[in-house]
Amino acid sequence: MAQVPQTFLDALAVRTWCGLSLGALGRAREEIDAINVYPVADGDTGTNLYMTVESAAGAVEAVFAGYELGEEVPTLADAVRAMAHGALIGARGNSGTILAQLLRGMAHVLTEGDATHIDADALRLALRHAADAARQAVAHPVEGTVLSVAAAAADAADAAEGDCGAVARAAYEGACKALAATPGQLAALERAGVVDAGGRGLVAVLGALVEVFTGETPTAFDLYVGGPGQAGHARVDAVSDARAENCAELAGGPAFEVIYLLEAGDTAVDRLRTRLDALGDSLVVVGGDGLWNVHVHVDDAGAAVEAGIEAGRPYRIRITHFRAGDVHTGGERPPRERVQRAVVAVVPGEGLAGLYTEAGATTVLARPGEPPASGELVDAVRRAHAREVVLLPNDADLRHTAAAAAEQVRAEGIRVALIPTRSAVQGISALAVHQPDRRFDEDVVQMTSAAGATRYAEVVVAERQSWTMAGICQAGDVLGLIDGDVAVIGSDVTATAETVLDRMLQAGGEMVTLVLGDEAPDGVADRLEARVRESYLAVDTVVYRGGRQGAPLLIGVE
Known part of the structure; x- marks a missing residue:
């Protein structure tokens, strides 16, 4: 039209x-x-x-x-x-x-x-x-x-x-x-x-x-x-x-792309430009009125960040390694042999990163408001050092980024399957059935089925007044999102979580996964576990600590 x-x-x-x-x-x-x-x-x-x-x-x-x-x-x-x-x-x-x-x-x-x-x-x-x-x-x-x-x-x-x-x-x-x-x-x-x-x-x-x-x-x-x-x-x-x-030229050129936002005055930024220009190339500094976006390619990423610290307050710092393979110092070492298969997953908090790592996955941390770029996903796939890779974006908004990363590494001869997981709890379900010793296609099918069978929800606090599927919310309201849509508007995290969980379990379920963020209120896990135990027979509950994940609570129902 x-x-x-x-x-x-x-x-x-x-x-x-x-x-x-x-x-x-x-x-x-x-x-x-x-x-x-x-x-x-x-x-x-x-x-x-x-x-x-x-x-x-x-x-x-x-x-x-x-x-x-x-x-x-x-x-x-x-x-x-x-x-x-x-x-x-x-x-x-x-x-x-x-x-x-x-x-x-x-x-x-x-x-x-x-x-x-x-x-x-x-x-x-x-x-x-x-x-x-x-x-x-x-x-x-x-x-x-x-x-x-x-x-x-x-x-x-x-x-x-x-x-x-x-x-x-x-x-x-x-x-x-x-x-x-x-x-x-x-x-x-x-x-x-x-x-x-x-x-x-x-x-x-x-x-x-x-x-x-x-x-x-x-x-x-x-x-x-x-x-x-x-x-x-x-x-x-x-x-x-x-x-x-x-890539061959990169062997003698900058190894890292460094990007960060910077709060600083004009004079400090002028000095920063001079210093970063001496450290590397592809230097672009944009912005003004006290807020800047700094981009540079360097060999010494730490020095680029330190220059930002001297100029003002850098944050949302992103460092991407351009080169494939390991970087060694102190003598030569034979290349590490590739494993057959690996899982690469984007996770929203340090707690889940530890959980995924313990399960054998290579992780990319997505901090609140800072989704990873495709270069970070490509670097993670290379770090996994596998012939076959299952990629779990764990966020619907990362589908284009993950697809771009998958296409790039396929060109390097790595077989990649992208499972369109939309939440970290769907990724947990997929990882639980992962078996690296079975055929790649069968493994991908089983992981995809497990993720698809997992309904997901999150409990968040509204930042502003807006229309939602459940009505008008005000800044500070507690929102319960089920499968990406606002289903509940409340004033209390625990009470809203209970309502969300009840709605999800009305359609049935065998396992409830709770991932607690740093902002989750004390006792919310105990309250929800008791709710499941008292009202839903034969449903198990597992609780994880997600750390600073942006949402007080993530919920999965399999």
Whole structure:
């Protein structure tokens, strides 16, 4: 269905743009991941861009949710600030960080004054400021990247006449032409026969902007880049060769990608840029007004983090190892022999990480508000050092990330099965029936069946007022979610958990799994165990300590 066009950019148009951009990147994610050969061929640019825009879209939705019960609507400035802030705190990878700065650059123009909407002149200025801001954020700009594509889009917009739709289309077509030219600007792209992955993502975002204003999805990309299956998409053998060459170059280059948010002043950040530039490459520092997103590739990850500590308060620190295999010091050691099969699982808390590790799984810790990037999952699969790997994402929102990681390691010759577990309790059920000595397909089927037979719930505290499937909740209310949907709204964690458990057991069950977070009230496990014992015969209960897992309580019923 065609999008209803808008003649100007207001808060609703910003919301629509975020949603359309997320959809466009979701459709193009695998293609963009596949053509990712620069600056590091780690095959996650599409996923990183998707997650960056997902964070931006979520922030805009939160602003609208705050107004949905009243007659007022968000202002343009409200929506644009939320979009830029969401992208900043959720930026992933080199290209995601640059995209966040592009959106922030636009926001600098679009939030001036009290205008409810902006016209074509302001849109031109916003696109120009975005391109300039992104280039300034990169320590050593390189042509043939998303920076070139953004600059070309701004140039084309400057020359365009007409309304916002005409400006957006001109920017999109200028970006497409620049994207098609990127292989001639970067040798790595030319060898692989692909266009720049980050630039391809920006084209998708600009295409969504065209759709906002015209109601039509543009098709110029196929005209300029060769269409599906040609120059605009990866030639698999060439990409594999380019990645192999890139990985060989990594042996003498930075080993780690370090990303963190930083609270610091401008002067401290200037010193930080100088220090990080001396430590590594691919340095991008974006943000302002006391909050920054820092991205750099280094050999000494500890030194990069220490530099952030000296500058201010770093948090949400992510360190991803680029190289496959073990790193040894103090003499040579023969390569460790691969095991036949391993399980890699994402877990929400330290307690569950210990439980999964004891059961033989390699774990990736997902801290509250900090879902892992695909590079972290790839690194975990490599650490498992197995010929066959079962991947448990344990979160519905990680399906794209996990799928991207699986595709990357399959290209390295590792057999991977992705079981779409949506909660850590489903992962526990899958792990309980895991038998590494049976055939891989049979093991995957049994684990998938066990996970699918486990209903899952969580008890959380609402952060804001919003509509739910169970009615309107207020900030501070206790929510009981069953299979991802809000089913109960209460005021007490224990009482809400009892109601949730009763509803789940009404459909039957043989085993209840309780995972207690650090914020779970004292006695809640005893109360729920007693409830099961008294009201549901032949149902067993097992309790685990999950640690800092984001939710006071997770519940599973098999």
